[in-house]
Amino acid sequence: xxxxxxxxxxxxxxxxxxxxxxxxxxxxxxxxxxxxxxxxxxxxxxxxxxxxxxxxxxxxxxxxxxxxxxxxxxxxxxxxxxxxxxxxxxxxxxxxxxxxxxxxxxxxxxxxxxxxxxxxxxxxxxxxxxxxxxxxxxxxxxxxxxxxxxxxxxxxxxxxxxxxxxxxxxxxxxxxxxxxxxxxxxxxxxxxxxxxxxxxxxxxxxxxxxxxxxxxxxxxxxxxxxxxxxxxxxxxxxxxxxxxxxxxxxxxxxxxxxxxxxxxxxxxxxxxxxxxxxxxxxxxxxxxxxxxxxxxxxxxxxxxxxxxxxxxxxxxx
Amino acid sequence: xxxxxxxxxxxxxxxxxxxxxxxxxxxxxxxxxxxxxxxxxxxxxxxxxxxxxxxxxxxxxxxxxxxxxxxxxxxxxxxxxxxxxxxxxxxxxxxxxxxxxxxxxxxxxxxxxxxxxxxxxxxxxxxxxxxxxxxxxxxxxxxxxxxxxxxxxxxxxxxxxxxxxxxxxxxxxxx
Numbered sequence: 001x002x003x004x005x006x007x008x009x010x011x012x013x014x015x016x017x018x019x020x021x022x023x024x025x026x027x028x029x030x031x032x033x034x035x036x037x038x039x040x041x042x043x044x045x046x047x048x049x050x051x052x053x054x055x056x057x058x059x060x061x062x063x064x065x066x067x068x069x070x071x072x073x074x075x076x077x078x079x080x081x082x083x084x085x086x087x088x089x090x091x092x093x094x095x096x097x098x099x100x101x102x103x104x105x106x107x108x109x110x111x112x113x114x115x116x117x118x119x120x121x122x123x124x125x126x127x128x129x130x131x132x133x134x135x136x137x138x139x140x141x142x143x144x145x146x147x148x149x150x151x152x153x154x155x156x157x158x159x160x161x162x163x164x165x166x167x168x169x170x171x172x173x174x175x176x177x178x179x180x181x182x183x184x185x186x187x188x189x190x191x192x193x194x195x196x197x198x199x200x201x202x203x204x205x206x207x208x209x210x211x212x213x214x215x216x217x218x219x220x221x222x223x224x225x226x227x228x229x230x231x232x233x234x235x236x237x238x239x240x241x242x243x244x245x246x247x248x249x250x251x252x253x254x255x256x257x258x259x260x261x262x263x264x265x266x267x268x269x270x271x272x273x274x275x276x277x278x279x280x281x282x283x284x285x286x287x288x289x290x291x292x293x294x295x296x297x298x299x300x301x302x303x304x305x306x307x308x309x310x311x312x313x314x315x316x317x
Numbered sequence: 318x319x320x321x322x323x324x325x326x327x328x329x330x331x332x333x334x335x336x337x338x339x340x341x342x343x344x345x346x347x348x349x350x351x352x353x354x355x356x357x358x359x360x361x362x363x364x365x366x367x368x369x370x371x372x373x374x375x376x377x378x379x380x381x382x383x384x385x386x387x388x389x390x391x392x393x394x395x396x397x398x399x400x401x402x403x404x405x406x407x408x409x410x411x412x413x414x415x416x417x418x419x420x421x422x423x424x425x426x427x428x429x430x431x432x433x434x435x436x437x438x439x440x441x442x443x444x445x446x447x448x449x450x451x452x453x454x455x456x457x458x459x460x461x462x463x464x465x466x467x468x469x470x471x472x473x474x475x476x477x478x479x480x481x482x483x484x485x486x487x488x489x490x491x492x
Contacts (some may be wrong), residue, residue, distance in 0.1 A: 004491055005432060005435065005436075005487075005490050005491055006487065007436050007439070007483055007486035007487050007490055008455060008483055010432050010433060010435075010436045011436060011451065011455035011456060012455055013429070013432075013433075014351070014433055014436070014437075014455075014456055015347070015455060015456040015457070015458060017347065019342075019343035019346055019347055020346070020356075020360075023346070023360055023363075024342050024343060024346065027342065027360075027363065027364055027367070028335070028338055028339075028342070030364065031334075031335070031338060031364075031367050031368070031371070032331070032335060034368060034371065035331045035334065035335075035371055035375075036331075038371070038372070038375060039331075039375065040330050040331075040374070040375040040376075040377065041375055041376050041377065042376075042377045146471060146472050146473055149472060149473060149476075150462070150472055153461065153472075153476075206473070208477065209473045209476055209477060212476050212477055212479070212480035212481075213476050213480075215480055216476060216479060216480060219483065
């Protein structure tokens with residue numbers, strides 16, 4: 001009786017309850033009868049139109065047309081890469097990312113990019129928050145922040161579903177590896193949000209949201225993957241990092257491309273400069289740690305992929 | 318893809334609606350079941366949801382997203398049902414009834430029944446919006462963007478509600 005109950009897990013189980021087939025069947029008959037007695041009042045030529053057109057198809061040719069341009073990278077594409085949520089070029093940035101992802105065939109490489117993209121979203125959200133006071137955000141910016149958050153969620157969602165796919169195909173180890181990698185990245189994301197660059201006392205709405213969606217994903221992972229096994233995988237991956245990278249960590253860190261976001265926040269935060277300096281030392285170390293960790297996660301995927309090359313290649317479909 | 322849509326064109330409205338019924342009735346009825354007290358009421362409301370939706374369609378009115386529309390209708394009916402009634406009551410047996418249909422050992426069933434009843438009870442104690450969204454998310458397996466459309470809340474809002482609701486549930490249940 002003293003076990004902890006996880007409501008999410010139970011809700012998930014409840015969702016698997018079988019529906020009452022008999023009731024549904026009899027209702028179906030009733031409904032068919034009912035419709036016979038109450039036929040459409042007017043003659044309906046294209047009933048499918050009443051159900052809303054399926055408008056997704058137009059996307060495909062357009063995307064294919066764009067691939068060439070986007071992959072080769074025009075000036076706009078290049079310029080868009082530094083844009084932030086709410087700026088004109090931001091949607092193009094997301095589009096470019098999508099196209100690049102679509103063009104990546106190797107599933108592991110895809111997962112790596114997704115993990116990196118999710119982090120990018122968090123950084124963007126934080127940058128925007130630090131530039132503008134949240135109360136003063138325009139509607140456009142609010143929408144953009146939400147779309148950045150959406151994008152963050154969808155990256156994680158896809159990684160999770162990739163992990164599930166691996167599991168369903170029978171590559172359970174691989175699935176756990178991906179899932180554990182995701183867990184580690186989420187820990188890192190959480191750190192990113194918890195320790196904002198400029199000392200702010202108040203947690204801002206969007207940061208809470210990021211945290212709550214991270215929580216949400218962790219819950220989902222717990223449903224899908226066994227907790228203990230996941231922890232074990234996590235430990236293995238972490239051990240690998242520290243073995244490989246401890247020595248050359250510090251030199252590498254300077255090269256990480258965290259510069260573009262710092263530029264933004266420093267320009268507008270002169271008032272907070274003093275506070276910032278006090279904390280700079282600490283914060284930087286943390287940030288770099290996190291970035292290094294993520295790079296390590298990615299490396300470990302690569303290494304593992306290579307080690308088992310023969311086995312896993314058949315999953316590249 | 319194209320063949321399929323051509324086929325649909327020749328289908329009568331009735332058949333299309335029956336198809337929609339086949340696709341969504343299990344989800345809708347489960348959703349209602351978790352939100353009202355008692356199987357009979359749930360069944361009544363499920364029937365009414367589909368009849369009402371048909372009434373709407375037969376007048377030649379357009380439904381953009383049939384699943385969303387069904388949920389919305391069910392939702393309105395549930396609200397109507399509770400208008401005037403003060404408190405929901407939970408019956409342990411009714412909640413757990415479908416579990417008996419699962420092939421499990423007796424001990425398991427008892428365990429699951431208790432857990433389910435607990436969660437359902439605390440779910441009912443949450444504010445209406447919270448329990449509704451939790452049910453959408455976890456029982457119906459809807460995505461956040463679907464819930465966003467259904468409830469008219471922002472994505473962020475939905476996430477926050479889910480987060481808080483689960484937190485509250487976990488706290489209350491384990492206390």
